[in-house]
Amino acid sequence: MARRIAITSPISVAGEAAPQVAVRGPGWDGRFTVLILFLPPALLLFTLFVVLPIGEAAWYSGFNWNGFGRPTNWIGFDNYRFVLETRAFWLALRNNGLIIAVSLAIQLPLALTLALMLAEKFRGAVALRMLFFMPYILAEIATGLIFSFVYDGDYGLVASIWRSFGAEPPYLLASTDTAMLAVLIVIVWKYFGFHMMLFIAALQSLDKSLVEAARIDGATRSQALRHVVIPLLYPTIRLSVFFAIVGSLQLFDLVMPLTRGGPADSSNTMVSFLYNNGISRMRVGYGSAIGVILFAICVTFAFTYKRWFMRDE
Amino acid sequence: MNNAETARAPFDPAMLFKAAFLGIVAIFVLVPLLATVLGGFKSLGELRINPFGLPQHWEWQNYADILFSARYWQLLRNSLIISTLTVTLTLIVASMAAFTFAHVRFFGSSMLLSYLTLGLLFPAATAVLPLFIKVRDLGLLDTYFGVALPQVAFSLAMSVLLLRRFFKDIPYELLEAALVDGCSYVKFFRYVTLPLSRPILATVGTITFVNSWNAYLLPLVMLNTDALYPWPLGIMVYQGEYSSEWHLILAFITLTILPTIILFLLAQKHIVAGLTAGAVKG
Numbered sequence: 400m401a402r403r404i405a406i407t408s409p410i411s412v413a414g415e416a417a418p419q420v421a422v423r424g425p426g427w428d429g430r431f432t433v434l435i436l437f438l439p440p441a442l443l444l445f446t447l448f449v450v451l452p453i454g455e456a457a458w459y460s461g462f463n464w465n466g467f468g469r470p471t472n473w474i475g476f477d478n479y480r481f482v483l484e485t486r487a488f489w490l491a492l493r494n495n496g497l498i499i500a501v502s503l504a505i506q507l508p509l510a511l512t513l514a515l516m517l518a519e520k521f522r523g524a525v526a527l528r529m530l531f532f533m534p535y536i537l538a539e540i541a542t543g544l545i546f547s548f549v550y551d552g553d554y555g556l557v558a559s560i561w562r563s564f565g566a567e568p569p570y571l572l573a574s575t576d577t578a579m580l581a582v583l584i585v586i587v588w589k590y591f592g593f594h595m596m597l598f599i600a601a602l603q604s605l606d607k608s609l610v611e612a613a614r615i616d617g618a619t620r621s622q623a624l625r626h627v628v629i630p631l632l633y634p635t636i637r638l639s640v641f642f643a644i645v646g647s648l649q650l651f652d653l654v655m656p657l658t659r660g661g662p663a664d665s666s667n668t669m670v671s672f673l674y675n676n677g678i679s680r681m682r683v684g685y686g687s688a689i690g691v692i693l694f695a696i697c698v699t700f701a702f703t704y705k706r707w708f709m710r711d712e
Numbered sequence: 713m714n715n716a717e718t719a720r721a722p723f724d725p726a727m728l729f730k731a732a733f734l735g736i737v738a739i740f741v742l743v744p745l746l747a748t749v750l751g752g753f754k755s756l757g758e759l760r761i762n763p764f765g766l767p768q769h770w771e772w773q774n775y776a777d778i779l780f781s782a783r784y785w786q787l788l789r790n791s792l793i794i795s796t797l798t799v800t801l802t803l804i805v806a807s808m809a810a811f812t813f814a815h816v817r818f819f820g821s822s823m824l825l826s827y828l829t830l831g832l833l834f835p836a837a838t839a840v841l842p843l844f845i846k847v848r849d850l851g852l853l854d855t856y857f858g859v860a861l862p863q864v865a866f867s868l869a870m871s872v873l874l875l876r877r878f879f880k881d882i883p884y885e886l887l888e889a890a891l892v893d894g895c896s897y898v899k900f901f902r903y904v905t906l907p908l909s910r911p912i913l914a915t916v917g918t919i920t921f922v923n924s925w926n927a928y929l930l931p932l933v934m935l936n937t938d939a940l941y942p943w944p945l946g947i948m949v950y951q952g953e954y955s956s957e958w959h960l961i962l963a964f965i966t967l968t969i970l971p972t973i974i975l976f977l978l979a980q981k982h983i984v985a986g987l988t989a990g991a992v993k994g
Contacts (some may be wrong), residue, residue, distance in 0.1 A: 429897040430816045436898070440808035441828065441868055448865035452846060453840035459842060466845060511739065518731055527734060528978060536983060538926035538978050540944040541969045544951060544961065545748050554756075554958045555860050556747055560761045588740065596984055614947050650834030652928040656948060670837040670929075678933060690838040697834040697968055 419662055452652045453694060460688040478688035487664035488689070491672035495647050498668070501583045502643035510591045510639070511632075514598030515624070529591040538706055539589070543656030546585045547572060551655075565617065575665040578658050580668050585653060593637045601635035602628075637708045644704070657661065660710075669693050752963030759959050774963040784967060786939065787946035790856075792926055794942055797860035798924040799917050802867050806916065807866035807909070809868070811901050815887060825876075831869030836862065837929060844933050859942075863924050871916045874986075878912040879905055904921040911982075918979050918984035925972065943968045 460478050462470035482488050513531060517524050527696040534542065549556045552570045558568035571581040609631070651670035654660055660667035660675050667675065673693065677686015714880070744762075746942045751759055753767045762768070778784050787928055813825050836843070844853075845861055850860035882905060889938050930942040935941060938949065954960050976983055 429891070430818065433812050433816050433901075435820060435898045437808035437901075438824070439814045440805045441872065442824065444805060444861065444865040445828055445831060445868050448843060448846070449836075449839070449868075450827075453717045453834070455846070456839045459845075507738075512736070516734060525960035527738060530738060532984065533745075533973070533976065534741060536922055536972060537969055538928070538944055538972065540926070540928050540947060541965055544947065544965050545744050547750065548751070548958055548962060549744050551958065553956065554759050554763060556743070556763050588744070592741075598860070645835075646940035649837055651837060651925075655928070656951070670835070673837060673840075674796075674929070677841060680842070686841045690841060694834050694838040697838065699802070701833045 404590065419470065429704075431607040456687040456690045456694070459683050460691050460703045462684040464683045466683045470684070474684070478684045479684060479692070480694060482688050485676070487667060487672055488677070490664050491660075491667040491669050493666060495650075495669055496651065497579060497583065498586060498647035499644050501587065502647065503640065506587050506591050506594060507566060507636070507639060509587070510594035511598055511636075513591070514602060515628075517595070518599050528596070532596050533592065534589045535596075539652035540656055542585065542589050543653045546581070546588075547657050550581055559620070572658050577664050578662060578666040582654060582657055585657065586650070589653065590643075594643070597635055597639050597642075603631055605631055640708075641704055644700060645697070648693065648700075669696075700704040737863055748962050751959060751965050752966045754959050756957060756959050759962075771959070774959055775967065778960075778964055778967055781951075781976075783946070784964075787941060787943040787968070788939055788971065790946075791942035791944075794856050794859050794931070795862075795921050795924040797856060798863045799869070799920045801860065801864045802871055802920045803913060803917055805864065806868055806871035807906065807913065808901070809873050810879055812874045813872065814876045814879035817898070819978055825872075828872055829869050830872075832865060836866045840929065840933055847934055853934060854936050854940065856940065858923075859927075859931050862934075863920075865928065867920050867923065871920065874910060874916055875909070878909055882908055889943040914979075915982045918975075918982040922972070922975075922983065 434516055459470060461473055463472040463474050463478075464470040469518065489499070517528050517531075521694075548554065551570045552558050552573070553572035555568075559572060561568040569577065571577045605628070610623050610627055613627045616625065647668070649670055650668045651674065654666060654668055654671045655674075658666040660671040664675075668690075670693070673686055675688040677689055714796055747763055750765075750767060751763065753770050753772070754762070755769070755771055758769070759765060770778060809828070814822060847853055847858045849864065850858075852861065886904065887900055891897075895903075925942075926944065927942070931942050931945050934943065938946075941949070947964060951961050
């Protein structure tokens, strides 16, 4: 193949034609090879393991099926009705909402404040950045286990603090009132560093002359911050919000070691609800219906968000 | 931790506030981690009365027992096999696809690229049941490939986008000149594109590795045999067995997150670049 190109190429590229034209001559054989060799593996894997399963989820969701043999017991939209009638589903949805709310109200301001502090150069800034980013790279399973120790009513850190005040230590993860709150704290602990890094990256690529100009024009530090820096960060803020919401919709690993979604479904997320009710019991139809609903939420959200907030990017 | 900041301008109240704030956050992050590492050095009795401080009596036995157990190394080995498979396949498959999208104009190219990027829109969990049935029907259930192949498929979208952006920046004249000199596209990819793209390959490889190394849901669904479990599954089993012997569990956690932390310290540039890469352009 290569040899044949070698022969044809000098002829067709002889003229100083536009690049596309130039490539068409020598390239067609080569391009064809690339197309049939290089593209199919990716497309095949992606189609087989990502796209088809989504389509199949839609199909399976119409059956009452335990996954063995072929699905035969067609029940139409009943699975969706069952999902929507499950209290735990709405609890999971509420919890995902709570995660998003905490991400926006606590995590984002925290990450932004830290980024503004640590984007400047001073001794220790880089070390602190790395320290704050570290929870993000820890496995969610490990993080969950570490915090199930922190919260443990017998041996945990929280218990020890309570005891030092002479109080009876609570079992935070075992109570429907506090389990979700405890999970939310872990989420902030684990993810604020990631958002901080997003902001630091943005701040470092920011045009500093704009801030200087504002300062020369008499703006105070906080005015420059409010009216120049923050507006320049809007694209990154929108991106951070996007990641927070998408992240909340797929949160699972962290919940399992902490609470497994309990007690009494009080700390389920959408995915842990899907796991507990569909996967672990092999209720394929029901679980697929949850998957399709989750898929619909993700895609609707992604498209609307992109359309409304990220048009310019 | 915050000596450095306070030392610089000790009497400026704003600086003091900043140092205090950073100090509090640093404590918030560090205390659970330190308590975990130190907890592994304590006896269960001591852990109960002194979960925060340094151990009065260092119990090296907890760590030694795990380090000399076949189980720990088997978990790490399984994780390493699955992650290596995932990273290798992702890099090969994604870089080939990215090269095609970057350098070959053909009908439907942008459509196919958008098709691949659909993968960014939803998590693997949404279709995990049909995925399980697919992997079962392919006979890959309870194998390393049954975990690795879906992981590759789900990491393709991001990887192709990142690689393609980098490949596109390789000067077009270089490709043109190479073609004129009789080099084929395939050879150009092998001998020019890939060597020039080491930084982005390292970045994509590192993100894929970290994601695969930490993954829980896919291995949980696809693997049944304990002997094949990667460490996140193994540590959950371990915790189930030693449910309240926290000193052992803490030592086990420490030893399993150690590789991640070492990798992080060695490759922090690539990790930070890779994990925040979506920020440059969504």
